Amino acid sequence: MSKRGYHHGNLRQALVDAALVLIEQKGPTGFTLSEAAKTAGVTPAAVYRHFEGREDLIAEIARQGFEVFADLLDYAFESGQPSALASFEATGRAYLAFARKYPGHYIAMFESGISMQRTPELHQVATRALGVLERAAEHLSQQIPAENRPPPQMFAAHIWAMSHGVVELFARGTPGAKCPFPPEDLLETGIGIYLRGLGLIPQDTPEDT
Missing domain, CATH: 1.10.357.10 (Tetracycline Repressor, domain 2)
Known part of the structure; x- marks a missing residue:
C-alpha cells in the first residue's frame, strides 16, 4: 500500500501550508523539512519529491x-x-x-x-x-x-x-x-x-x- 502522503491531492501545496504554520510559530530557520513533512502528514522522503531543501x-x-x-x-x-x-x-x-x-x-x-x-x-x-x-x-x-x-x-x-x-x-x-x-x-x-x-x-x- 502507498504511503498516506502520496494520496494528497496536492502534496506540494500541503507542504507549503504546513511550512507556513511552522514559520509563524518558529521563524524561517526554526523548523526542519522533517517537521514540515510531519505537519503535512507525509513521510520525510516525500518532501524531496518537490523540494531540494528548506x-x-x-x-x-x-x-x-x-x-x-x-x-x-x-x-x-x-x-x-x-x-x-x-x-x-x-x-x-x-x-x-x-x-x-x-x-x-x-x-x-x-x-x-x-x-x-x-x-x-x-x-x-x-x-x-x-x-x-x-x-x-x-x-x-x-x-x-x-x-x-x-x-x-x-x-x-x-x-x-x-x-x-x-x-x-x-x-x-x-x-x-x-x-x-x-x-x-x-x-x-x-x-x-x-x-x-x-x-x-x-x-x-x-x-x-
Whole structure:
C-alpha cells in the first residue's frame, strides 16, 4: 500500500501550508523539512519529491506571497485613481494589511534571507510587486519640480522602509514593542511628514495644530 502522503491531492501545496504554520510559530530557520513533512502528514522522503531543501520550500512560499502582495498593491494603486496622492497612500496601507493577514508569507518574503533572485519565477513576481510601489511614487513625484525630484526608486524605497519598520515594530505583536497609536496611524502620519518634506502636501497651519 502507498504511503498516506502520496494520496494528497496536492502534496506540494500541503507542504507549503504546513511550512507556513511552522514559520509563524518558529521563524524561517526554526523548523526542519522533517517537521514540515510531519505537519503535512507525509513521510520525510516525500518532501524531496518537490523540494531540494528548506530554502527551496521557503522560496516557494515567498513566491506565492509576492503573487498576492502584487495583486493587493496593484488593486490599492488603481483604487486611488485619479489622485496620485490617494494611490500612493493606498499602497502603503495595503503593505501593512498584507503583513497582518499573511504573516508567514511576509516572513518568508522579507525576513528569511531568501534572495529574490533565487529563482526566475520569484524574481519576476517580486519585481512586479515592488514595481507597483515605484509606479505610485513616480506618479506622485511628477508634482515635484524636476530639479528637486528624487528618483522613483529612492522615493519607493523610503516608503518601503517606513512600512517595513511599522510592521516589524508594531503591527505583528512584537514582544516588548508597545505604542499607544495604531500601526495604521503611525504609517499614515509618517508618510504625511515625509510628503510634507517633499512639498507634496501643504504644511500644517496654526489652526490645524
